[in-house]
Amino acid sequence: MSDSHPTPLPADLNARLAEGGAGTESIGTVVVAGLANIAIAAAKIVAGLISGSAAMMSEAAHSLADTTTEVLLFTALRRGVHPADERHPFGYGKESYVWAFLAALFTFVAGAGFSITHGVHTIHSGRHSGDYTVSYVVLAVSFAIEATSLTRAVRQVRNSAGRWRVTPARFLRVSPDTTIKAVFLEDSAALVGLVLAGAGLGLAQATGEELWDGLASVAIGLLLLVAATTLAGSNVSLLxxxxxxxxIRRMVEEEILAIPTVERIETLLTMQLGPTDVLVAAKVDFADTATGADIESAADEAERRLRARYSGIRYVFLDPTRRRG
Incomplete structure (x- = not known):
């Protein structure tokens, strides 16, 4: 049996592939998104109070939820890179998913809950809104800021997808880096939410019916609900x-089977330990003529081969076993 000890990831192409968008680039993306949301939330609150618009107040709640989410995602990135210790021999990578799940939960409760509740209240009360001018200005400025933040997130997704040689859509589906996925979804939802808020305000002003403002608020809440559910599901799966x-599994199989003394792989298990770390455990049938020294040498070779192909593999366990059947 062979197991690898935590070592620094090499500064080569394989290391960048293993990161898959995590690390400094993700931290920068989260910080930019967080600062943008703080400024936007303050402006939306002022505009919402002046106009009395349910959609604007929902957008304010949306931005406040996103700001809190960015803080939690930043915590996830910082906590997840702590090195392994005696109590946590496989490291703290999964802790990043805990914080990311809390971020999704906060968006679900604070953002979606407030928006839907406030929208329903506006539909029933039919309260007349105040001046719309400030709201339109804030929406336009917010759209520009959110578009800038989304552009950075899209650039990171495309760069990471290019290194993996997959489409950006597939990268977002399979990437274990939930922070960039969260920022991408939040910024996308933010832009759609701004469009919904603007449409609600415009229709309410044109028709004099606050129903449209309330419906826009409910739509924003449902949008947040979808985003939060998507992120929560992804993090639960990783947890x-x-x-x-x-x-990666195919690559692992290829490299282990390429070792001369290996006859076949009976069982292969892999697990994502964090955004950059993977564990590999396999029951391997070695040649009947293989000695103990041959098996030890094969285990070491397997570890070297796997790390050379994908440096995100941090732990390798090979268990010699007899062929079944």
Whole structure:
């Protein structure tokens, strides 16, 4: 049996592939998104109070939820990179998913809950809004800021997808880096929410019916609900112990089977330990003529081969076993 000890990831292409968008680039993306949301939230609150618009107040809640989410995501990035110790021999990578799940939960409760409740109240009360001018200005400025933040997130997604040689959509589906996925979804939802708020305000002003303002608020809440549910589901899957991507599993099989003394792999298990770390455990049938020294040498070679192909593999356990059947 062979197990690898935590070592620094090499500063080469494989290391960048293993990061998959995590690290400094993700921290920068989260910080930019967080600062943008703080400024936007303050402006929306002022505009919402002046106009009395439910949609604007929902957008304010949306930005406040996003700001809190960025703080939690920043915490996830910082906590998740703590090195392994005696109490946590596989490191703290999964802790990043805990904080990211809390971020999704906060968006679900604070953002979606407030928006839907406030929208329903506005639909029933039919309260007349105040001046719309400030709201339109804030929406336009917010759209420009959110578009800038989303552009950075999209650039990171495309760069990471290019290194993996997959489409950006597939990268977002399979990437274990939930922070960039969260920022991308939040910024996308923010832009759609701004459009919904603007449409609600415009229709309410044109028709004199506050129903449209309330409906826009409810729509924003449902939008947040979808985003939060998507992120929560992704983080729960990783917390439970999601396997590495099929592409990595195929690579692991190829490299282990390429070792001369290996006859076949009876069982192969992989698990994503964090945004950059993968565990590999396999029951391997070695050649009947293989000695103990041959098996030890094969285990070491397997570790070297796997790390050379994908440096995100941090732990390798090979268990010699007899062929079944």
């Amino acid at each position: 439970v112990g999601r396997a590495a991507t099929p592409r």
